[in-house]
Amino acid sequence: MSHAYPAPAKLNLFLHVVGRRADGYHLLQSVFRLIDRADTVHLALRDDGRVVREGDLPGVPEDHDLTVRAARLLQAHAPRGAGVSIRLDKVLPMGGGLGGGSSDAATVLLALNRLWQVNLPRAALQQLALQLGADVPVFVFGQTAFAEGVGEILRPVSAPPAWYVVLTPPVQVPTAVIFAAPELTRNSPPLKIARFSAGMGRNDLQPVVISRYPEVARHLEWLAHTIQHAQQRVADRSPLGQFGEARMTGSGACVFASFATENDAREVLSRLPETMQGFVAQGLDRHPLVDCCAE
Numbered sequence: 001m002s003h004a005y006p007a008p009a010k011l012n013l014f015l016h017v018v019g020r021r022a023d024g025y026h027l028l029q030s031v032f033r034l035i036d037r038a039d040t041v042h043l044a045l046r047d048d049g050r051v052v053r054e055g056d057l058p059g060v061p062e063d064h065d066l067t068v069r070a071a072r073l074l075q076a077h078a079p080r081g082a083g084v085s086i087r088l089d090k091v092l093p094m095g096g097g098l099g100g101g102s103s104d105a106a107t108v109l110l111a112l113n114r115l116w117q118v119n120l121p122r123a124a125l126q127q128l129a130l131q132l133g134a135d136v137p138v139f140v141f142g143q144t145a146f147a148e149g150v151g152e153i154l155r156p157v158s159a160p161p162a163w164y165v166v167l168t169p170p171v172q173v174p175t176a177v178i179f180a181a182p183e184l185t186r187n188s189p190p191l192k193i194a195r196f197s198a199g200m201g202r203n204d205l206q207p208v209v210i211s212r213y214p215e216v217a218r219h220l221e222w223l224a225h226t227i228q229h230a231q232q233r234v235a236d237r238s239p240l241g242q243f244g245e246a247r248m249t250g251s252g253a254c255v256f257a258s259f260a261t262e263n264d265a266r267e268v269l270s271r272l273p274e275t276m277q278g279f280v281a282q283g284l285d286r287h288p289l290v291d292c293c294a295e
């Protein structure tokens with residue numbers, strides 16, 4: 001029998017590069033927010049000790065698939081013979097800065113922690129997650145988070161209720177290439193975050209990406225321009241709708257803006273030209289699996 005589990009996307013509400021470690025990895029400060037747009041991970045338990053991926057993921061061989069690697073990592077802690085067949089329904093674009101692959105992997109860790117009765121505490125699962133990628137621990141953490149280090153030092157923060165317009169430019173941005181760019185600024189002054197306010201900060205990776213990927217620049221410009229128009233119109237009514245700045249998430253390619261109401265978000269999305277794609281999603285305060293699968 002197969003079980004279905006959600007793997008929600010994330011947005012980096014801001015992302016500052018504050019330094020670089022000796023091994024070349026970058027030190028960041030970011031607020032991660034989960035949204036209700038998700039891949040679905042189907043897991044069918046096996047008792048032959050094998051981890052098998054069913055179906056194809058273009059450009060990702062089975063042994064590189066983060067879901068397969070996640071299951072194999074957890075297997076070291078599982079009873080003998082524990083195995084699983086994994087099937088993915090991908091909704092989230094790859095290389096989009098929405099963390100889809102990382103979230104798929106975190107969902108596998110969380111779900112198998114319960115299904116295989118491994119019962120690792122959340123902190124231990126987060127450490128395993130970090131071996132798979134800098135972005136994986138936050139999905140195991142499962143709440144809106146202020147992240148530091150390379151993304152492994154996580155503290156809960158609260159963010160106001162928000163709906164997001166997310167545009168998905170038809171390009172994949174390789175994270176490693178953007179971090180390696182000579183023009184990337186790596187010296188944002190570290191923030192002491194007492195409270196997070198919508199619209200604060202910026203994404204330091206954004207100037208690098210928009211200079212190299214015209215499609216990302218085009219989507220960002222459209223969103224900024226459309227928000228400006230909508231804002232002027234709403235200013236005539238009272239009370240004022242709240243509009244966030246158009247910004248890129250992670251290392252791109254997706255761009256987003258936040259809105260206080262679903263209506264405002266849908267109105268902006270309704271103006272999207274046929275040459276662009278996007279969706280509206282609601283900010284989540286908790287990962288849907290946060291309470292079921294680890295303590």
Ligand SMILES: C[C@@](CO)(OP(=O)(O)O)[C@H](O)COP(=O)(O)OP(=O)(O)OC[C@H]1O[C@@H](n2ccc(N)nc2=O)[C@H](O)[C@@H]1O
Pocket residue numbers: 012015024025026027028030096097098099102132133134135136149150151175176177179249250251252
């Ligand atoms: C930029 C962010 C922001 O949330 O997200 P995405 O845009 O990828 O979703 C993350 O830091 C990405 O995390 P993730 O996608 O897991 O990256 P990893 O697989 O660990 O790293 C890919 C490559 O990016 C570089 N890298 C990554 C993270 C980091 N803090 N410093 C780096 O220099 C390294 O060269 C690394 O080899």
Ligand SMILES: Nc1ncnc2c1ncn2[C@@H]1O[C@H](COP(=O)(O)OP(=O)(O)O)[C@@H](O)[C@H]1O
Pocket residue numbers: 057059060064065066067088092093094095096097098099100101102103104105172173175250251252253
């Ligand atoms: N299960 C998976 N789903 C998506 N991407 C995966 C997966 N396993 C490995 N990858 C690799 O990870 C890369 C980054 O994917 P993803 O996390 O979706 O985007 P991003 O890191 O930009 O948010 C992909 O381009 C792909 O090569």
